[in-house]
Amino acid sequence: MKSSRIVLVLFVVVALAQLAVPTSQLWRYERTLRTGRAYKFRTRPVDPYDAFRGRYVALAFEEHEAPWEGDVSAKRGSTGYAVLGEDADGFAKVLRVVPVPPDSGDYLRVEKSYSSATNCVGFRFPFERFYMEERKAPEAERVYRESNRLGETKRNTYAVVRVRNGVGVIEDLFVGDKPIREAIRQP
Numbered sequence: 700m701k702s703s704r705i706v707l708v709l710f711v712v713v714a715l716a717q718l719a720v721p722t723s724q725l726w727r728y729e730r731t732l733r734t735g736r737a738y739k740f741r742t743r744p745v746d747p748y749d750a751f752r753g754r755y756v757a758l759a760f761e762e763h764e765a766p767w768e769g770d771v772s773a774k775r776g777s778t779g780y781a782v783l784g785e786d787a788d789g790f791a792k793v794l795r796v797v798p799v800p801p802d803s804g805d806y807l808r809v810e811k812s813y814s815s816a817t818n819c820v821g822f823r824f825p826f827e828r829f830y831m832e833e834r835k836a837p838e839a840e841r842v843y844r845e846s847n848r849l850g851e852t853k854r855n856t857y858a859v860v861r862v863r864n865g866v867g868v869i870e871d872l873f874v875g876d877k878p879i880r881e882a883i884r885q886p
Contacts, residue, residue: 735861769798
């Protein structure tokens, strides 16, 4: 009797733990969307054969390299923190990448992808996909590709990302200063 009670208590504890982990992640992202500061990140062209997979648009960003202020021997794939600012046009700019979270200001946790001889690092943002309804996806893909071709950017394309405590969540994708959901409705 006592052992079955222990098993039941352990089962309940494990079940609650399994629910707590995804719930805390969802809460963190929702809180970031509600209270995080909005930054506009300019997008850049991606491989046209790989721009859309399933229900999301694959994104690449103009801001993908910045000065590294840390141990030069930091390896590819290591974590860094991109300190954010804004340029004269109000778009996000990565001022530098540091090895530990800064004490103040907005920053994003990023993954180091390469180092250059000029003490700069390439990095990947934790948000590279913009999810949409599946039936709207083909038209969104077409509009996004036409607006963001390599060397032929016709309209301003950018993602509005909410940032809070190193977490970034895409709020919307804009094409020609219109949300993509509106842009795909217009001829």
